[in-house]
Amino acid sequence: MKRWRPHAPAAVGVALLAPVAVLLAVVFVWPFLRIFWMAVSEPTLGIDNFRTFFDTPAYVRAMVTTLRVSAFVTVLAVVLGTMIAWELRASRSRIVRALLWSAVLFPLWESVVVRNYAFTILLQREGLLNDALLSLGVIDGPLGILYTETGVTIGMLYTMLPFAILPLYASFASIDLDLLRAAEGLGASRLRAFFSVVVPLSVSSLLAAAAIVFVVALGFYITPILLGGAQTPFIATVIDQQIYNIFNLPLAAASSTVLFLAALAILAIAWRAVGFERIQRTVA
Amino acid sequence: MPIGRALLAALAVAGALAAGGCGGDDDEAAESSSSGKPSGTLTYGTWGGEYTNALKKSMLDPFARESGVKVETPSAPGEFVPKLQAQAQANQVKWDLIDPGEDDVEVLIQQGLLQKLPADLKAFMVEKVGKENVTDYGVSMGAYSDVIACNPEVAKRCPASPQEFWDVQKFPGRRSMYGDGWNMNIPYALQADGVPGEQVFPEPDVDRAFKKLDQIKPHVNVWWKTGDQSQQILRDKEVAMSIMWDGRAYQLRDQGMKKLEISHDGMRSQRELIVIPKDAPNPKAAYAFLRWYVTHPKAGAEWIEEIRYGVADPKALDHLSKDVASEIATSPENTKVTYPADAKWAAQARQDVLTRWTNWLGE
Numbered sequence: 001m002k003r004w005r006p007h008a009p010a011a012v013g014v015a016l017l018a019p020v021a022v023l024l025a026v027v028f029v030w031p032f033l034r035i036f037w038m039a040v041s042e043p044t045l046g047i048d049n050f051r052t053f054f055d056t057p058a059y060v061r062a063m064v065t066t067l068r069v070s071a072f073v074t075v076l077a078v079v080l081g082t083m084i085a086w087e088l089r090a091s092r093s094r095i096v097r098a099l100l101w102s103a104v105l106f107p108l109w110e111s112v113v114v115r116n117y118a119f120t121i122l123l124q125r126e127g128l129l130n131d132a133l134l135s136l137g138v139i140d141g142p143l144g145i146l147y148t149e150t151g152v153t154i155g156m157l158y159t160m161l162p163f164a165i166l167p168l169y170a171s172f173a174s175i176d177l178d179l180l181r182a183a184e185g186l187g188a189s190r191l192r193a194f195f196s197v198v199v200p201l202s203v204s205s206l207l208a209a210a211a212i213v214f215v216v217a218l219g220f221y222i223t224p225i226l227l228g229g230a231q232t233p234f235i236a237t238v239i240d241q242q243i244y245n246i247f248n249l250p251l252a253a254a255s256s257t258v259l260f261l262a263a264l265a266i267l268a269i270a271w272r273a274v275g276f277e278r279i280q281r282t283v284a
Numbered sequence: 285m286p287i288g289r290a291l292l293a294a295l296a297v298a299g300a301l302a303a304g305g306c307g308g309d310d311d312e313a314a315e316s317s318s319s320g321k322p323s324g325t326l327t328y329g330t331w332g333g334e335y336t337n338a339l340k341k342s343m344l345d346p347f348a349r350e351s352g353v354k355v356e357t358p359s360a361p362g363e364f365v366p367k368l369q370a371q372a373q374a375n376q377v378k379w380d381l382i383d384p385g386e387d388d389v390e391v392l393i394q395q396g397l398l399q400k401l402p403a404d405l406k407a408f409m410v411e412k413v414g415k416e417n418v419t420d421y422g423v424s425m426g427a428y429s430d431v432i433a434c435n436p437e438v439a440k441r442c443p444a445s446p447q448e449f450w451d452v453q454k455f456p457g458r459r460s461m462y463g464d465g466w467n468m469n470i471p472y473a474l475q476a477d478g479v480p481g482e483q484v485f486p487e488p489d490v491d492r493a494f495k496k497l498d499q500i501k502p503h504v505n506v507w508w509k510t511g512d513q514s515q516q517i518l519r520d521k522e523v524a525m526s527i528m529w530d531g532r533a534y535q536l537r538d539q540g541m542k543k544l545e546i547s548h549d550g551m552r553s554q555r556e557l558i559v560i561p562k563d564a565p566n567p568k569a570a571y572a573f574l575r576w577y578v579t580h581p582k583a584g585a586e587w588i589e590e591i592r593y594g595v596a597d598p599k600a601l602d603h604l605s606k607d608v609a610s611e612i613a614t615s616p617e618n619t620k621v622t623y624p625a626d627a628k629w630a631a632q633a634r635q636d637v638l639t640r641w642t643n644w645l646g647e
Contacts, residue, residue, distance in 0.1 A: 241642065
């Protein structure tokens with residue numbers, strides 16, 4: 001009879017990984033290499049496409065806007081998402097939980113276009129928000145939120161919140177509430193208990209939530225078009241223009257590569273800042 | 285051996301298909317006769333949405349019924365150039381007809397991706413709809429113009445020309461222009477600066493245009509991005525006036541903004557062309573549809589009723605009510621005050637001026 005061992009042999013691990021590895025190679029690595037190759041080889045071998053990208057202020061600006069707004073949305077989504085996910089976990093009221101769950105899940109069920117038009121109606125000069133604030137006397141003239149970066153940020157945050165809340169809730173759900181009571185019993189405030197007990201136990205989920213939100217946010221296309229101004233396009237809009245208006249596929253490939261590498265660099269820095277060991281410890 | 289034979293047969297079929305797909309350069313096509321009974325499937329790559337619906341209802345469905353040809357209408361809104369490039373590169377041209385804007389047609393011609401019309405078909409179409417509506421490569425379709433639309437409930441006075449649109453003192457009010465409209469706004473800037481519309485082309489003074497655009501920029505509150513958005517900002521009073529596409533403006537008026545003022549004065553007119561890609565799989569069906577198109581003015585009239593874009597055949601206007609006929613871009617009233625945009629300039633200036641426009645917009 002075979003002896004039971006706590007660790008499966010390496011071959012089993014490789015075999016289990018193989019389907020995912022093959023899938024990633026086919027649908028991710030290979031296309032990316034092709035895009036990268038196109039960027040450096042067409043029309044001539046070299047970095048001309050990248051030079052064009054960095055020499056065009058509008059392109060660089062679009063990249064910076066995309067990274068900045070996505071980072072901001074990520075921070076907001078994780079902070080707000082933590083609050084909501086914790087309330088979902090800790091609230092004893094069924095009604096509160098039911099309301100929160102529907103608020104979390106609704107954005108996932110709406111079509112992107114409907115959602116964006118809803119925000120148009122809410123945010124426009126003669127829209128609900130401005131009407132309400134004006135009649136309450138909070139503001140004197142309508143706020144110009146629609147067709148600005150603020151409008152885009154609000155629309156993106158609303159879309160991305162569920163992506164932050166769901167992984168955070170999964171992590172919070174496994175935390176024993178008695179741990180917090182113990183902390184409070186030892187004299188910690190509510191907030192202190194949360195930051196000293198819940199946060200360390202959820203580091204990996206916080207990071208996962210942030211990574212998901214950030215990466216998805218980078219690719220936003222229709223929300224910046226419908227809620228933002230043409231003056232501050234996102235990089236996806238610029239890439240679209242390079243393909244469909246100036247018919248320069250290699251330049252679009254270079255722009256995509258820059259976006260990909262920038263995103264990778266930011267994720268790597270964030271990873272480092274939190275500390276790899278700490279993540280490993282919480283995962284293990 | 286059965287497997288070996290099957291393989292050989294498959295190779296032979298593939299070879300025949302490849303030969304069929306690659307054959308027929310434009311000289312050959314130009315000489316062969318374009319009449320004759322079509323069969324199989326006509327693949328007409330077009331704009332999707334309302335456009336495709338109107339096209340099917342007024343023309344493609346009746347054509348299919350009469351000719352027995354099956355018609356397919358894949359959508360490629362504004363994506364004809366990169367998609368046809370990709371199809372040609374892969375040696376798999378899928379479209380028999382497409383209807384891109386005239387600038388894109390210029391680009392496709394320069395890249396050698398279109399087939400010239402057979403000489404007899406061209407002559408036939410010129411005879412039916414006039415030589416101004418037929419080129420070496422295609423026939424005009426979907427003609428439209430820009431307009432200045434203005435809501436008098438919000439604006440004190442409504443501008444009716446580029447000069448007046450630029451005059452923010454005399455015509456105060458929140459404004460909108462097309463955010464991707466580099467080749468739209470450059471001519472209007474020049475006209476606002478005193479250049480008569482018919483002298484804008486063939487060589488617009490781009491530097492002068494951007495100087496004039498600098499003046500209007502602080503007063504443009506929304507740079508619209510999509511046709512829907514251009515309507516919504518007027519409907520919701522986000523802006524008082526806008527330079528936009530005529531069909532969108534008339535639709536807005538017909539949907540309830542009865543007082544909307546719409547001016548064609550000094551605006552550009554543009555058109556699409558129905559053209560045949562090189563190596564189209566079923567050119568016979570394409571020729572048959574083009575013949576049908578120039579001989580069915582009533583279908584053209586129905587198309588205009590549906591979507592308010594012009595067609596090649598001037599006789600289509602005879603089948604329309606006076607109100608509709610006078611409003612479309614190809615009406616005699618409107619062609620008197622508009623001027624045709626120069627597609628050659630747009631095709632050649634595109635890369636540089638569009639990039640400059642995008643830079644300028646974000647400054």
